[in-house]
Amino acid sequence: MRNLLDRVNQGSISIDDAMKALAVLPYEDIGFAKIDHHRTLRRGFPEVIFGLGKTPSQIGEIARQIAKEADQVLITRASPAAFRSVRNHLPQANYSNLARVITFDRRERRSFSPGVLVISAGTADLRVAEEAALTAEIFGCEVIRIPDVGVAGIHRLLDQLPTLRQANVLIVVAGMEGALPSVVGGLVDGVVIAVPTSIGYGANFQGLSALLGMLNSCVPGIAVVNIDNGFGAGYLAANINLKLANSR
């Protein structure tokens, strides 16, 4: 484009022809591609790899490519085999068996922003909760985990009230009837992100009961993400929490 403008400046191309040329120029040449770089820079994070449906060697290769230009890589829904493939290229990579998440971070990070809480209802919800927590952490948040506080034993939740109330963002992970976000949402002022899980059987319908429960919460202003989408919740929580940290 600079070349085109030079020619306009030199008069070697008419204004009309320049306008025609500009109309068909690839858009990234005039700013769009910068958007992406912009986002990467501002967020301190490149692309995330969704591991499902990719072979271990594909994942290893993509991770290697990304790590050339980025200090951090996050790979969700990754098998142990995928991790072995990634570690060949990136020996410092870590793997969470629980969350099936690979993280790689070569930065010597100085500080984490506190304010994110991940609450989960049952032990079977821990996989999704940990995916959320690891995602928020690699994005630069300090995460407090509160596992195993179902609505059936409400006092366990009430015991944590002071901690709950200090959080900026609360990721609440629950399967079955998905009632926990409503109860939590009624107790705190922080932003509540509800993550339904597919934990359950029968009329659970692979998480539908929890999803519908959360969408229909009688507590106003609860943010819902897809079933089992711990990554999405962690990303959203980090986005909000880091904005708060940056605005201070």
Place this chain on the structure above:
Amino acid sequence: MRNLLDRVNQGSISIDDAMKALAVLPYEDIGFAKIDHHRTLRRGFPEVIFGLGKTPSQIGEIARQIAKEADQVLITRASPAAFRSVRNHLPQANYSNLARVITFDRRERRSFSPGVLVISAGTADLRVAEEAALTAEIFGCEVIRIPDVGVAGIHRLLDQLPTLRQANVLIVVAGMEGALPSVVGGLVDGVVIAVPTSIGYGANFQGLSALLGMLNSCVPGIAVVNIDNGFGAGYLAANINLKLANSR
């Protein structure tokens, strides 16, 4: 049948022929019809009229017929017009605008069995809650009503804890995410009957979200009835509560 046995006794019919005759006799002649009378007597209650889809005059006529032989009539899903029709025949009948229920009871009842509690989440759930309460009452139970205790304000529920814990049976009525029975069920030892209501909009899908939430409750042993089925819940509660009263 007595006639048949007389003939056997008199030898005017052979044993073989008598056995053949018995095999094709209408079953009620040998006890079945008694079952019904038996049930009516034991429960102190005749048939219930489901008002939906019947004309006011039909309802009036059916009520009149039943009241000939019974001291009590319960008509659910009844319009004001149906009530006017019933009152023509049964001037002592009462009507609940809220529950759309007609009750008629000419007995001078001596006592009601305490032990039934009806808790409802939102004001819009009151219709169903009242249908449940009136049903349990006409069956002979003393009913305590606790309205407006949604999970969003859990402390309103906790304030009622001593009352909740004294009940034998707790009917918990909730729409939207239907989380209230789980929370209540975690706090009490009484029998919890969950009634989903069609209150809500959007992904509520006419009560599906509440129904699925209740069926998937993480609290064990919750009894669920159909969406908006206050009558069924009241009937079940009365059945349990009266058994408890009678066994004392």
Place this chain on the structure above:
Amino acid sequence: MRNLLDRVNQGSISIDDAMKALAVLPYEDIGFAKIDHHRTLRRGFPEVIFGLGKTPSQIGEIARQIAKEADQVLITRASPAAFRSVRNHLPQANYSNLARVITFDRRERRSFSPGVLVISAGTADLRVAEEAALTAEIFGCEVIRIPDVGVAGIHRLLDQLPTLRQANVLIVVAGMEGALPSVVGGLVDGVVIAVPTSIGYGANFQGLSALLGMLNSCVPGIAVVNIDNGFGAGYLAANINLKLANSR
């Protein structure tokens, strides 16, 4: 808290400061934790382990922990491997291959409360029926099992009428169209708990047909639990039956 009250009594803390301190005290310190103990004591039963999604060694370890303080353990949805793991810690534990349930009970029980009946429709429904029966038994109920009485052969059901009518609580387990609870419910005065199973194929939709059938029963007052939830039905039945036994 005792310490706090001591200081109030000694005047070493002002009333105002004591009230502030009480307001932020963990709730279990002022009674909540007792709730749990209360329940355990009254019901004679600690926590139940839901085996699905836990590894055999996890289940073994949890069972071991619970058995330290409790005389009974119930583990549902448990694999044979889970049983082997539990048996290492608790040699007296038993396993039902049919119900996939592990039970452990070191108490020398004196008596069981009669009154619970488990009726199932097809041979394939037996798994769920047995889970319900074993649950009710470990909670202290005497359970009569009546298998294989589908609605297609109504006379097999009618033959059992006297037995059906003596039960306080009838757990009716059926897949496919789920019609059995309606038929049973029309014949008895006891409390009917309907358990839909996922048995069937095609338009059964993993138990949806049976679930909807039971929720829409034309017999009033039937309690429905989740698809395949034999445990929930057994728990509910025991809750009702033991209340009846205790009130005598």
Place this chain on the structure above:
Amino acid sequence: MRNLLDRVNQGSISIDDAMKALAVLPYEDIGFAKIDHHRTLRRGFPEVIFGLGKTPSQIGEIARQIAKEADQVLITRASPAAFRSVRNHLPQANYSNLARVITFDRRERRSFSPGVLVISAGTADLRVAEEAALTAEIFGCEVIRIPDVGVAGIHRLLDQLPTLRQANVLIVVAGMEGALPSVVGGLVDGVVIAVPTSIGYGANFQGLSALLGMLNSCVPGIAVVNIDNGFGAGYLAANINLKLANSR
């Protein structure tokens, strides 16, 4: 076509050209249109008018047209206004308020074939049951109606056993859980046609519960038609029953 064959016979068209011409001739010219007439003649019945979505005057006009060439007309889902319009043209037409069906039959029929039974569960199912009965009747069947025999009071059904067993075809109409066809099917050898109705509320989902129940019946060989499709059931019953009558 006759003209074409004449020309072949006369040799005024070559065999090759005749074959080409035949290949593009409209199919009805070589027998297809006869199919329709054939059907009308054999079944003694012309087209049926589905009244839903047609204006009264449209229905009146279509009925008039059909009645020119046919002795019988059947109009389903017809409003009283539609009936008034039809009666202007066909004064002998009859209307069933219950079934919303208009029938017109100018034949002096000599005989009806017995063998069709229409059983319905609740009073609200009568509309659909009557549509089925009237359809079978206008097709030439003698129809016995047995209303109000739900599964909740199984003895009412058993009382009718001899009648049930004499029928060739039993149309069983039920809403809610749709269990009646299973119970009836277990008692008789006749052909059972199950008609789910949209009667119910909540988890009935406009007849889905009854439809799924009937499709999943544990009794083999039950024929199911669409929700509220009394006409289809009557047509199917008449088809079978008349075949039986004709084969005698």
Place this chain on the structure above:
Amino acid sequence: MRNLLDRVNQGSISIDDAMKALAVLPYEDIGFAKIDHHRTLRRGFPEVIFGLGKTPSQIGEIARQIAKEADQVLITRASPAAFRSVRNHLPQANYSNLARVITFDRRERRSFSPGVLVISAGTADLRVAEEAALTAEIFGCEVIRIPDVGVAGIHRLLDQLPTLRQANVLIVVAGMEGALPSVVGGLVDGVVIAVPTSIGYGANFQGLSALLGMLNSCVPGIAVVNIDNGFGAGYLAANINLKLANSR
């Protein structure tokens, strides 16, 4: 019961006491058990074994038991292993790999009733079609099979028109859009039984598309059975066809 009547005849029991005793007698003693035998005798067929969810050895044992008193056994949804188990007991048993059906028939049958046709749309529908055909055959029907006539090539169907029109009962098996029964039903006067199959992918939803298509057929009087329920269709077809044969 004979004993009771003897005592009535001898006067050793009063009429009143005899009536009381009759009222509680197991129903099968006064005719119900005969119903079953009646059905077996009339239909010439005992129970059918639904193989799904039973172990090979269970199936072998049940088959052996039934074959003691019956000349014929039909086992559907049976694996090759189940067949090997059955053959140990009943060496003359046959197995259809395609339909996964075991048949055993030790009768030297003289004649089969013609009149049943099984039409299937795609090669993948053949499993269900063959289950239907084998069922109708072991019930005593002669079955004509017409495979591979989908609606996409309507002329293949039209070529078979004379054959189609001679059948009393046409079982039409189709997956995907399930349109074949409508097309067949528009061409014949015989009874059409539509069997949706789970063949397809995507928006087929395991046979839902075919099922809904058949229930909504614009051709009146089509009988629908459950998805993949070849057995039910064969049973229904045989029931109708044999009634026709017997009425001649």
Place this chain on the structure above:
Amino acid sequence: MRNLLDRVNQGSISIDDAMKALAVLPYEDIGFAKIDHHRTLRRGFPEVIFGLGKTPSQIGEIARQIAKEADQVLITRASPAAFRSVRNHLPQANYSNLARVITFDRRERRSFSPGVLVISAGTADLRVAEEAALTAEIFGCEVIRIPDVGVAGIHRLLDQLPTLRQANVLIVVAGMEGALPSVVGGLVDGVVIAVPTSIGYGANFQGLSALLGMLNSCVPGIAVVNIDNGFGAGYLAANINLKLANSR
């Protein structure tokens, strides 16, 4: 932008600054807005108004605005009241009561491109069929309408075979089981666009049965649009047909 380029040409802005300015310029200034004009010019058609949810006066006003710059206006899902409002502004506008479509075309069109056929199954499908036909017509296509050719009477369809085969694009409109597109698609080489309608009842589920049927057609390459979306089908058909006309 021309102004910016002028300044570049005159040297009154540096190249660097010009590039910055270009990066944030609204995109339509550099070609995007032309896209829209381009489309309008090429297709000879401006925006279409979707009438549902707009008041008559809103529709009248929008139509007036569009007609200022366009020769044609198409308004779908329009009530008679909306038409009266439009006619105040555009007296030449036309209204189809059947299709509920308002058309306005002030051009003296010279020619229509033949090649579009609209086939509909039942009389109740005519509304949607006519919406499709009118849409294709105002886009410049000549449309042949073939109503009332359901799959139940396949010969009516076969009679039209030569006409069917001459069409470039066939819009096939059907409710209930939605089988017509499959049958038509098996007979022609033209492009088949399937439009499911919400016509039907019961297990039709507001057009779901027809939609699923069409998506699962065994005939390859059928294009499906939304339920009742006659406009979309007409638009798609016109797009294909005019491309064919223009390429000649």
Place this chain on the structure above:
Amino acid sequence: MRNLLDRVNQGSISIDDAMKALAVLPYEDIGFAKIDHHRTLRRGFPEVIFGLGKTPSQIGEIARQIAKEADQVLITRASPAAFRSVRNHLPQANYSNLARVITFDRRERRSFSPGVLVISAGTADLRVAEEAALTAEIFGCEVIRIPDVGVAGIHRLLDQLPTLRQANVLIVVAGMEGALPSVVGGLVDGVVIAVPTSIGYGANFQGLSALLGMLNSCVPGIAVVNIDNGFGAGYLAANINLKLANSR
């Protein structure tokens, strides 16, 4: 409680008895009720009235009660009649015909926090968008509205890019396929809240298509609320935006 502590201090009650008394004290007495007041004070907002299912006079009365102690009232899903009833009590109340929202605010507010953007796709989505905007406004946010930017004309969206990028929170309201949040989410760094609307027809299924689309967005971290839940989105947006404002 103060009274209790006084008695402890005076020694007129033993420590043991005091502990027992505390265990059964209503929880609000020790802090819980403060939670609510706390929330009201912190958020500067009392309860919101959900108007659906309440009569105009009920709404008027509730509003009057709330306004006694609060400076602001928000009533959603309110009819014009409800507004007339509210205005009788609160003459300064305002009504949005579009959003069906009543607002009352007697505070002379000094400042609004900028940062909330409400983007809507079609004109029919404006109702929901306006409900969201008015909610965020009464909570103290400054709201920019960008209507009518569907994905079909992506350049209209791109034209607004600078505005989109300055927002802290973007509420994106869309019906039909619900694709707009994905496109917006790919362009901005702000928090995206997606609101599906029930706008559409056919396979839209009352907003299901938009809801599923938004839950499955390929853009990570999008917050979803219930169908048509403009209020919830506005509440969530305000919660985030005000936290950002307060942290500055």
Place this chain on the structure above:
Amino acid sequence: MRNLLDRVNQGSISIDDAMKALAVLPYEDIGFAKIDHHRTLRRGFPEVIFGLGKTPSQIGEIARQIAKEADQVLITRASPAAFRSVRNHLPQANYSNLARVITFDRRERRSFSPGVLVISAGTADLRVAEEAALTAEIFGCEVIRIPDVGVAGIHRLLDQLPTLRQANVLIVVAGMEGALPSVVGGLVDGVVIAVPTSIGYGANFQGLSALLGMLNSCVPGIAVVNIDNGFGAGYLAANINLKLANSR
């Protein structure tokens, strides 16, 4: 038929008898079978084999049979084992591991018609996209593939605008929210064919979210095919594109 006409010509059969004979002649004898050959000739393509549910040896045998008379064979949903079986008979056959498609083409093709574009959103959608591309290619189209252009990064799509606009037909393959066809459809004048894929998890419901999204597109005239139906989209695209090529 020729023989029949010969006899008519010779007068050895009467005109009446000839007409009768013609009426029952198999239809293919008078033209129908030609239809098929006609289609094959015109399209240059015989039958396609749907590999799912067929054994490798079956597929090999069918392919061998077809290849006797056809120059091209297309086998979709084929496993590597199926390919090995086909290669035994047809050594020149090719296999796409990605698309699981076997192609065989012994023709020395001269030319391909340009104009088909296959755009896919995510890497996981590539399987379906490649099935579409290979289908269109073997039908004689030149196909441009544009992978990995999701709506989350809209600029990647905009960069390809000139290429997008040159295509006659654009196959747009997307899972998750399925928004890509709407965005593409807003930018081009070509025919857009939308292929939803089952890629996703949770509330994706095996492709339902993408399917509903595409059916509800706000861009008019988008053609939708079944979930994962790359073949159908390729077939439809080729049908349109070749018509355009042939009309030139």
